[in-house]
Amino acid sequence: MTADPVLARRLARALASLRGLAVGDALGSQFFLPANHPARERRELPPGVWRWTDDTEMACSVLAVLVEHGRVDQDALARSFAGHHDPDRGYGAGVSRMLRSVRDGVDWRELASALFGGQGSWGNGAAMRIAPLGAWYADDPEQATHQAEISAYTTHQHREAVAGAMAVAAAAALTADPERRLGPEELLDAVVELVPRSAVQAGLRRARGMLDYGDAATVAAVLGCGRRTSAHDTVPFALWAAARNPGDYPEAVWTTARAGGDVDTTCAIAGGVVAAAEAGAPPAEWLERTEPLPEWAPGSAG
Incomplete structure (x- = not known):
């Protein structure tokens, strides 16, 4: 643990968010199994140890780079993604090919910019891993969005993917700051202001207008x-x-999971944001059921 009190606070916030992200990711991944669909509808915890996916593995790299460099170093981040890439963690085929190539010495800039005919990926991979970075920069939400943008480009260079990462980082930063105490409307309004014009921003405006919906x-x-x-x-x-x-x-x-879709990723994002606040930690039982973080990750008990 660092002796610098500012860095110590940043790391503590980021680790809290990372744990929330990992639990959401691991629990959400259980609901891809048809046998667990009834448990999801009844809001019952599935049995066994919950195994996390690429969402958590990549989030660990983000935090490891922040701890080592104090900011996002794109080359270090790409190397960490590639060096720790476990294809059995649910990576998309395109990202797996890219990370194998990075490991073989190909420049990540060339690979990321070439995806999808040169448009870059607009997938949710840059957003799913970024909440701990937002928590790290709770004292500076603008810097959180800037660093999230930088981090996204290592794998996702489409405007929407970058905006998605910026939005999640902003939400986590604003949530982690105990001085702000923003209500739901204020939180989404503040995130919208920190995100560039995009389909993500338009979706956030619609989300803000639906906060009174219970379903x-x-x-x-x-x-x-x-x-x-x-x-x-x-x-x-x-x-x-x-x-x-x-x-x-x-x-x-549970609200996130019961809607279905890309459940591990949506639960990782929601979990990482909510857990960025001290009052939003996952229950102890949920933490115990979740697979431990990898031994190389900051804060790992391994």
């Missing part, structure tokens, strides 16, 4: 819930669920 399925039908795995189909709904349930991790995650 997650109805909201997901409007905003999307990650079924297309795009940033703009994922981030607005996940942040809607997080904003509606400040300080209540179980309610935020």
